[in-house]
Amino acid sequence: MQVTRRRRRLALTSVAVGALAATGLTFASANQALAEEGCEVDYNIVSTWGGGFQANVVITADEPINGWEVKWNFPTGTTVSSAWNVDWSQSGTGFTGGDVGWNATIASGQSREVFGFIGNGSSATPGQFTVNGDVCNGPTEPPTSDDPTDDPTDDPTGNPGGGDKVDNPYTGSQVYVNPQWSARAAAEPGGDAIADQPTGVWLDRTSAIYGNDSPTTGTMGLEDHLDEALAQGADVIQIVIYNLPGRDCAALASNGELAAGEIAKYKSDYIDPIVEIQGMAKYADLKIVNVIEIDSLPNLVTNVTPRATATANCDTMKNNGNYIDGISYATAELGALSNTYNYIDAGHHGWIGWADTNPQYDNFNASAALFGSLIGENGMTADDVHGFISNTANYSALEEPYWAVDQVVGGQAINQNPNVKWVDWNDFNNEKDFTEAFRQELIENGFNSDIGMLIDTSRNGWGGDYRPTAASTSTDPVTFVDDSRIDQRFQKGNWCNQAGAGLGERPQADPEAWIDAYVWIKPPGESDGASQLIDNDEGKGFDEMCDPDYQGNIRNGNNPSGARDNMPLSGHWSSEQFQELLENAYPPVN
Template sequence: MPVIPKRLRAGVLAGAVSAAASIVPLAMEHPAVAATHVDNPYAGATFFVNPYWAQEVQSEAAAQSNATLAAKMRVVSTYSTAVWMDRIAAINGVNGGPGLATYLDAALSQQQGTTPEVIEIVIYDLPGRDCAALASNGELPATAAGLQTYETQYIDPIVSILSNPKYANLRIVAVIEPDSLPNIVTNMSIQACSTAAPYYEQGIEYALTKLHAIPNVYLYLDAAHSGWLGWPNNASGFVQEVQKVLNASIGVNGIDGFVTNTANYTPLKEPFMTATQQVGGQQVMSANFYQWNPDIDEADFAADLYSRFVSAGFPSSIGMLIDTSRNGWGGPNEPTGPSSSTDVNTFVNQSKIDLRQHRGLWCNQNGAGLGQPPQASPTDFPNAHLDAYVWIKPPGESDGTSAASDPTTGKKSDPMCDPNYMTSYGVLTNALPNSPIAGQWFPAQFDQLVANARPAV
């Protein structure tokens, strides 16, 4: 699944590092006064634009022969994306590249006067990471020694950097360990997940405890997506698992919220149907595509989770984030209205904007597009209690490959990234061909994401 801060082309990287270094003195001009911990860190704030990702996008635009597409890419380069700390080496920078402090200094340089600046970092290096897949396996084993390394060589150095007083007036959103707790809820029949589960819990408890002590850090736990946890048993199991971890660390009042659809493709909203709508005497959610899952999109799922958490004793102030980076599904194959079919399966297949054949397909999806741009406090779906639309997954970074493994990061070849692989769902993967290792720049996918953006750029 998700990915590392991108590796840039040599010339772009050198220029970007030089630019970042030149702005550090400007960053020091901002007073190191701790900001008040607010309910929604995105409200009233400007969003950090990763200069390294922006340079990659601008280089892609410069290589385009299609002037219209190139212009759209230049617009996209101004959007905010998260920074992934996907391995220990990323903290100080991989192979001379930018580290966490470099990104934070860049955020300070972008801050406009006293207007708050929000930057997102992804904590993603648990022992036995990505236990139910291969593409984003990590560097640390699911052992006691791996957990100790995670705590002392990964979390502690991150906490040390974030605690620097010069960053005290940044709003730092920390997205905690994508897919980890959801894997505990649904995938304990997989040996790697049952082995990793206690280390996932203990590692997250440690990370939350340490990060919660920093007043300007905002904690959002990953909550998978509607096609994974939308069924009532899965959703309730997730709430219970989160309660368990929080009760052993910072308590339910210590969490700021949850993020759904991280690095996934599930639409924000299916515009032409609802889950309970009747088609030929059958509810939409009974269709083969949804398999009786009542949360047919991320807006429904976020509202469902919010209600469940508050009912379980969480504060009503918790907020939801939705990763809309790649869930637009626009382009020439986008439905323009509901089907007229009275067969529920035909109706769903002809009406849904999610063009996948199965909701479990996740690797470099063919036909996907950019979704809603990052936005604070969207009001489209009040029951979801959204703090923001966010781009946690930087568009253009590969989900994984079926071609080769990377022994330096632990990321492996994954058949779900092979377009010719027949999945256990009985359908092909829908993955784009010739994808690089997770986290590396994938021009063909980025071109398609921009072309198929919904709403259009």
């Protein structure tokens, strides 16, 4: 099916391209001021800085104008602080600017820079402009064709065409900045330096699809975010699919709304509406990255009977098969759309980094085999999986530059020494090495050879005063590792609001041949769980691993939790944590 669209004129200055490339950081971006035939408004970004920007507005008249009024809607959270050569007002996101007499006339065919302003917030180009009530530019028009077969409704998803999916959706792309997270970050001291970073949008309960009082989605639902992505001119948006029945079976802080057996409800009330919205024709050219069900499948390897780390809830989820059923269904349904890129959560090196011939101790090979078993379930194919993501909402270091797990210290390889509890015979000490090896194991278990990996680097920088600058000179292996390691947790199983953590590498595409991108899926500043029991209607329990006084359990080697005190429910904002992440960022935030 061929889809024909009427093209709109493009007005793009080299200054604007350079300015928005800067705001897009390591992801490429572009500023596009698009106009219908007969009317043109250029929205030119002159300069940007942390949380602010300067723009000039140019109107081109195809017919003489004597007196003008221009209107548009900003991205959520963007405001004007000052303007010149214009009589202006702002109500919510709506901006109205009028002439001031001397600049009221624009001759036929003339382009006139009518005013300029200083803005705070997103510098993304608004999606539509009007001049004197006439629409000058707006969303892409629906397909027009005399061919009765040229109809997007021929596709049952409503998602027309889109062609083959690209190898890496992040390459050369501008990635959506969630305006709600951005506004929270920008309101923090120093936060404007990172407020323009792209983060994940979490659909952590069914009502989040439509918009609610969720701390992560607020009043914005999925369609709101997708529309905002179009308004920003984004190429990619990152959505977290996170609502399995019996969710997070080995912990309590992120338990969800669906009971262990409610798989039919998960499919019909949660996944199906997401598929319907993502498949709307208006999003056909937007690449939607779905991060699918974090902290799920590896639990069925590590936290089930006969493991000593087993929990009753994980045994239930393994026996009822609803994790396998739910994830394969979500992946197959979302993968059938032409504009989606599915990345399944794959834990992290400190969780499944152990490969062993004894099934009692093998997490690495067993996890890859479990992922491979998804293929064929609910019609899911390997083609429905674009890749996997590690370290989602976690703290594992990207690299450990000063030591290796097989390094010999004190006459024995570190990962063969029973006294080095930090390593504990793990084959890896960082996410880069782990993802490279695990990717290959996944391919050997049936996934396509071109799958890519993502790594969540939102909180794994571990900078600040405690960051080592060289390898330890100690010959004692325990001291050597503790003094050389970047990751400062008590134990790699510690996952809740880790004190001392910092922002990691900023989001960027193609950092390594096997890594599609470093991403910030967990929005920095949002809690992992409450440090004490808090009554709530979000289905979130109290987990002792979020209590700073908790001394641990078998799943974290009976070590202290390392959690911060005075933390809110998971997904809720913590100013104190955000400030610590800024302070301990590595690379540092300038």
